[in-house]
Amino acid sequence: MLIHPWDAPQDDTEWQRWLATHDFGQLAVNGPPGEPPFVQPLHFAYDADRSEAVTHLARPNPLWTALETNPEVLLSVVDDYVYVPGPWQADPAARPDHGVPTSFYAAVQLRCTAHVVDDPQEKAELLNRQTGHFQPEGGSAPAAVGEAPYGRLLSGIRGLRLEVTGVRAKFKYAGKRSAEVQDRIAGALAGRGGPRDTAAREHLLRRRGG
Numbered sequence: 001m002l003i004h005p006w007d008a009p010q011d012d013t014e015w016q017r018w019l020a021t022h023d024f025g026q027l028a029v030n031g032p033p034g035e036p037p038f039v040q041p042l043h044f045a046y047d048a049d050r051s052e053a054v055t056h057l058a059r060p061n062p063l064w065t066a067l068e069t070n071p072e073v074l075l076s077v078v079d080d081y082v083y084v085p086g087p088w089q090a091d092p093a094a095r096p097d098h099g100v101p102t103s104f105y106a107a108v109q110l111r112c113t114a115h116v117v118d119d120p121q122e123k124a125e126l127l128n129r130q131t132g133h134f135q136p137e138g139g140s141a142p143a144a145v146g147e148a149p150y151g152r153l154l155s156g157i158r159g160l161r162l163e164v165t166g167v168r169a170k171f172k173y174a175g176k177r178s179a180e181v182q183d184r185i186a187g188a189l190a191g192r193g194g195p196r197d198t199a200a201r202e203h204l205l206r207r208r209g210g
Contacts, residue, residue: 001109001168006175010207015169019046019108023133025077027055027162029063029114030070038063044075044162045133046110053110053162054126056117064116064158071114075162080199081105084174088188092180104173104200111166117159120145126159173204182208 009015023045029038040063044055053075057063067073082104090099117123127143127150143150174182182204189201 001107001170003168003170004176007170007172009169009171012167014171015108015167016048018106018169018171019077020048022077022079022108025075027063028074028076029066030072031066032069038066043130043134045130047129051164053112053164054129054160055162056123056126056130056157056159059156059158061158067114067116067160073112073114073162075110075112076107077109078105078107080196080203082189082194082196082200084185085188088185089174089177089181092178102172104203105170106172106203107170109168110162110164111168112162112164115161115163117161120154123154123157123159124150126161127154171203171207173200173207175207179208 024041024043027040027042027044029040031037040057040061042055042057044053046053084102084104086099086101087096088099089102090096117126124143124145131140131143141149143154145151145154174185177185186201186204189197189204
């Protein structure tokens with residue numbers, strides 16, 4: 001992922017706060033020789049204090065063999081993306097139809113070392129961490145080895161701890177454009193009111209400081 005200086009996070013807090021509210025991504029795992037990478041969409045729970053993400057997958061998933069061969073993986077999360085028409089980006093001195101269209105988006109890529117969790121007790125603890133993240137209000141029985149309702153299901157899954165070893169983050173929201181063009185884009189996003197336009201506009205305004 002190319003990250004220009006004007007698209008880089010202003011500090012670690014920026015991407016950490018964003019990631020705290022985005023917990024669905026794609027896990028990219030190196031495929032066998034001669035094969036493309038495996039890409040698995042999944043929910044995960046990111047723990048900033050432990051610098052890891054936890055998740056689980058069904059035991060028959062083909063990712064496991066690839067993970068055991070090479071545990072270095074990438075967890076990619078992308079959201080708040082919109083299409084920006086060319087006229088919105090045109091320089092004030094140029095013709096509107098000469099503006100260059102682009103995409104706005106926020107992205108965080110976590111480079112991780114994957115640790116497979118097969119111990120039943122550890123799997124139950126991992127599941128409870130995930131449930132606690134997604135259902136902080138409760139409502140579900142805890143997972144416990146040998147106990148209903150989830151104890152008998154533990155053998156059908158494998159847990160996964162993703163130890164974060166590197167982070168690349170990007171917030172592509174007209175950072176290199178003039179204030180005049182940024183104002184035009186912000187107004188156009190507000191007027192269009194499409195999916196994710198509000199979130200994209202908030203990023204643009206926040207990153208320019210107003």
